[in-house]
Amino acid sequence: MSTPIGTFERLEVWRDGHVGWLVFDRPDAGNALDAVMFRELEQAWLALDADPEVRVIVNTGNGPAFQTGLDMVQVAKDKDALRAVSRQTRDFELRFTAWQVGVRKPVIAAVNGICAGGGLHFVADADIVIASSTATFTDPHVSVGQVSAFETIALIRRSPAEPVLRMAFTGRHERMPASRAYQLGICSQVVDLPENLRAEAAALAEKIAKNSPTAMAVTKKALWEALERDLTAACAAGAKDLAIMWGHPDQEEGPAAFADKREPAWTPLDHGLIEAATQAQERNA
Amino acid sequence: MSYGSYETLIVEREGHIGWLIFNRPEQLNAMNNAMRDELADAWLELDHDPEVRVIVHTGNGRAFQTGVDVMEIATDGIGFERYRDSMENFDVHFTAWHQHVWKPVICAVNGICAGGAFHWVADSDIVIAASDAQFFDPHVSVGQVVAIEAIGLIRRMPAEAVMRMAFVGKYERMTAQRAYELGMVSQIVDPPENLREEAQKLAELIAKNSPTAMRYTKKALWGALEAGLTDSCKAGAQQLVAMWGHPDQEEGPAAFAEKRDANWAPLTPSE
Numbered sequence: 001m002s003t004p005i006g007t008f009e010r011l012e013v014w015r016d017g018h019v020g021w022l023v024f025d026r027p028d029a030g031n032a033l034d035a036v037m038f039r040e041l042e043q044a045w046l047a048l049d050a051d052p053e054v055r056v057i058v059n060t061g062n063g064p065a066f067q068t069g070l071d072m073v074q075v076a077k078d079k080d081a082l083r084a085v086s087r088q089t090r091d092f093e094l095r096f097t098a099w100q101v102g103v104r105k106p107v108i109a110a111v112n113g114i115c116a117g118g119g120l121h122f123v124a125d126a127d128i129v130i131a132s133s134t135a136t137f138t139d140p141h142v143s144v145g146q147v148s149a150f151e152t153i154a155l156i157r158r159s160p161a162e163p164v165l166r167m168a169f170t171g172r173h174e175r176m177p178a179s180r181a182y183q184l185g186i187c188s189q190v191v192d193l194p195e196n197l198r199a200e201a202a203a204l205a206e207k208i209a210k211n212s213p214t215a216m217a218v219t220k221k222a223l224w225e226a227l228e229r230d231l232t233a234a235c236a237a238g239a240k241d242l243a244i245m246w247g248h249p250d251q252e253e254g255p256a257a258f259a260d261k262r263e264p265a266w267t268p269l270d271h272g273l274i275e276a277a278t279q280a281q282e283r284n285a
Numbered sequence: 286m287s288y289g290s291y292e293t294l295i296v297e298r299e300g301h302i303g304w305l306i307f308n309r310p311e312q313l314n315a316m317n318n319a320m321r322d323e324l325a326d327a328w329l330e331l332d333h334d335p336e337v338r339v340i341v342h343t344g345n346g347r348a349f350q351t352g353v354d355v356m357e358i359a360t361d362g363i364g365f366e367r368y369r370d371s372m373e374n375f376d377v378h379f380t381a382w383h384q385h386v387w388k389p390v391i392c393a394v395n396g397i398c399a400g401g402a403f404h405w406v407a408d409s410d411i412v413i414a415a416s417d418a419q420f421f422d423p424h425v426s427v428g429q430v431v432a433i434e435a436i437g438l439i440r441r442m443p444a445e446a447v448m449r450m451a452f453v454g455k456y457e458r459m460t461a462q463r464a465y466e467l468g469m470v471s472q473i474v475d476p477p478e479n480l481r482e483e484a485q486k487l488a489e490l491i492a493k494n495s496p497t498a499m500r501y502t503k504k505a506l507w508g509a510l511e512a513g514l515t516d517s518c519k520a521g522a523q524q525l526v527a528m529w530g531h532p533d534q535e536e537g538p539a540a541f542a543e544k545r546d547a548n549w550a551p552l553t554p555s556e
Contacts, residue, residue, distance in 0.1 A: 056452075106452045127448040158444040185443025185467045207456040211425040219425055219451050222432040226439060231510040236375040238432030243373050246365045250428030255359060258427065266428070 006047050010037035012062065013044045018209035019202060020054035020105075027063025032071035033096070033118055035081040041096040049103045052268050055209040055216075057098065058201045059122055060110040066135065069118025072144070094150070099125035099224065104217040104271060106208055110201035111135040111178070111187070112194065117151070124154035127220065129187040130201060132194040136175040137186070143171030157227050159186045212250040213269035218242075221274065237281070244277045288330050293320035295345070296327045301492040302485055303337035303388075310346025313397060315354035316379065318367065325378035332386045335551055338496050339488040340386065342405060343393040343481065349418065352401025355427070375433075382408035382437075382507070387500045388552075389491050393484040394418045394461075394470065395477070400431075407437025410503065411491075412470040413484060415477035418461040420469070426454030440510055442469045495533040496552045501525070 002016040012023040022044050024031035033041075048057050061067055074081055088094045098107045109126035116138050123129050123137070141148035148168045156164045163184055167176060181187045189204070191197045208216070222241040226234035245251060249267050257264035288296045295306040305327050307314035316324075331340050344350055358364045370376075377383050381390045392409035398420045406412055424431040431451045438447045446467050450459060464470045472487070474480045491499075505524035509517035528534065532550050540547035 127445075127452060129445050160443070183466065185446050188445055188449045204453070208452050208454075210456065211452065211454045212428040215425040215428050215430050216452055218430040219432065219435075222430060223435055223439060223444075223448060223451060226436040227444075230512055231437070231440060231507075232375075233511075234436045235433045238436045239372045239375040239377075242430050242432045243369060245428070245430045246369065248428065251365075252428075254426065254428035255355065264428070 005051060006044065008040045008044060010034070011040050011044050013047065015048075015051060015054055016202070017206070018053060018055040019205040020048040020051065020057040022048060022057060022059045024061040024067055027061075027065070029071065029073070030065040030068035030114070030116075031061045031063065031119075032068045032073075034071040034074045035085065037071075038085050038096050042101055045096075045098050045101045045103050049098075049101075049105055049271075055105060055213050055269075056205040057103065057105055057107045058110055058198075058205050059098070059107060059126065060112050060198065060201065063113070065113045065119075066111045066115040067119030067122055068114060068116040069120075069140075092150070097121050097125035099154075104220060104269065104274060105213070106216055106220065108201055108205055108208075110197050111137075112197050114138070114175070116172075117141055117146075117148075120151035120155060123186070124151050124158065128204070129181075130189040130191065130197070130204065131178040131181060131187045132197045133178055133190050133192050134194045135178040135181070135190075137167065137178075137181055138172060138175040139167045140172035142169065143173065155186070159184050210263065212254060212264070212266045214248055214250055214267060214273070215245055217269055217271075217274055218244050218277075221278070240281055241277075244274070288334075289326060291323050291327065293317065294323050294327050296330060298331075298334065298337055299485065300489065301336060301338040302488040303331035303334060303340045305331060305340060305342045307344035307350055310344075310348070312354060312356070313348035313351040313399075314344045314346065315351045315356070316401060317354035317357045318361075320354075321379050324380075325384060328378075328381050328384040328386050332381075332384065332388055337388065338492040338499075339389045339391065340381065341391045341393055341481075341484045341488050342381075342409065343395050343484065346396070348397040348399075349394045350402030350405060351397060351399045380404050380408035387503050388496070389488075389499055389503065391484055391488055391491075393480050394420075395480050400424055400429075401434060403434035403438055406469070407434050407441065411487070413472040413474060413480070413487065414461040414464060414470045415480045416461055416473050416475035417477045418464070420450070420459040420461075420464055421453075421455060421457065422450045423455035425452065426456070438469070442467050493546065495537060495547070495549045497531055497533055497550060498528055500552060501528050 002014045005013045012025045014021050048054050094100050107126045108128045109123050111131040114136050117140050139148050152164050152168050178190045182190045191200045218241050222238040253264045295308045297304050331337050390409045391411045394414040435447050435451050461473050465473050474483045501524040505521040508520050536547050
């Protein structure tokens with residue numbers, strides 16, 4: 001049973017059980033990002049993060065492509081429409097990925113086909129990445145006279161650096177297949193039959209949805225903030241995150257459910273608790 | 286040099302190789318309060334023993350380590366509060382990295398490696414595993430946060446795999462083969478019962494190298510995890526230069542020319 005969330009022109013957004021879906025829906029344009037999709041993405045991520053029934057978010061695309069980045073047709077014909085995005089890019093105030101808008105819930109990118117250029121944002125900014133065997137990864141920025149920066153900067157922290165640099169410099173003249181992305185640990189699962197990708201993503205998301213939403217939100221905070229810091233500083237900050245959870249009811253419920261051989265009844269995620277803890281950490285810093 | 290007596294660990298030396306072995310096999314080597322205290326001493330004893338050049342770290346029984354002893358937490362009436370101050374201040378002492386051990390440490394994962402076990406994987410220099418070892422992180426499945434161990438791992442291997450383990454929790458296990466592919470471990474030992482023999486062999490190879498050069502190398506590489514690229518290289522240059530003029534730098538080429546093993550200078554006390 002799926003329940004639609006919001007009304008969008010360029011996206012399909014719904015919830016099925018505890019799993020929220022955010023699907024790029026411009027299949028005739030390779031799901032390229034135009035001004036409308038940029039705006040809608042922020043709204044969609046925030047709506048899914050705020051929906052108390054959603055515990056995990058899956059991000060994928062309709063049609064043969066996953067995401068092909070900035071809409072070059074709009075760049076060529078209607079630059080004015082993209083003025084807001086250009087300003088956000090210059091100031092690094094972009095608001096179209098889960099990480100950029102501060103989503104607290106785990107995000108799975110399910111790469112259903114070509115992922116090009118700006119499409120790599122959605123891979124770099126996801127927690128977990130799975131791919132169809134037909135998926136490919138490529139970064140054509142330098143082939144069209146653009147600099148590759150944010151996506152590859154984020155990827156370089158998640159993967160061996162050489163393949164990212166190679167992708168950045170070979171541009172549109174080479175594509176990395178899903179099998180190589182798996183070997184490198186850019187994705188953790190390749191789904192052989194492309195038509196099974198969503199079913200596999202849902203199965204993975206449902207496993208994750210069984211875990212404590214609050215413990216996952218604090219874990220996500222600790223791990224992503226660690227990418228901002230040096231090792232010792234990251235561990236010291238992570239230690240404070242650990243303690244946020246101590247005394248939370250999920251810590252009684254987890255072992256109790258285990259002992260009773262039943263599924264745990266987790267407390268719903270309270271964004272306020274995590275915001276308050278973050279603010280307290282900043283005050284004490 | 287004989288070592289102190291331990292209730293939860295076995296600490297011993299074979300040639301130049303020091304062994305630190307988790308020894309609570311019935312509890313899958315879970316770390317109780319006693320083990321936590323003993324680990325702090327054991328690392329320092331091995332680091333201070335001049336005969337020890339390399340340390341191997343493994344477990345007795347079918348598990349390598351399964352993290353904090355949840356039974357003790359659940360039944361001792363103190364629970365995690367016992368650890369609150371030391372954790373909030375990140376003043377902990379149970380891994381080689383926490384204890385500033387500058388000798389090479391090999392982690393030999395002999396079986397189940399779950400949850401807090403990743404502290405010792407993340408804080409070792411070299412990791413090898415038995416072919417039947419399994420890796421998973423059940424923290425979020427029991428309402429706990431994963432932080433320190435995953436933060437360490439995320440700098441040593443592709444991050445996606447670490448995040449997947451963190452969020453899937455107890456519902457999935459990573460095989461030794463996948464850990465090898467991802468570079469989390471560098472060697473799989475098959476059959477599993479040969480793990481200690483292979484670990485000893487690897488450690489003996491490493492023990493042939495200059496102890497002083499290895500100390501400064503370890504300082505340079507772990508220091509690099511603390512800073513950006515340029516700052517790390519500048520700090521690393523200090524470690525490089527620290528070795529210049531040391532007798533091992535004459536002895537190494539001389540032994541090579543004479544086709545004999547090098548006779549390295551012993552480590553001076555750590556600074």
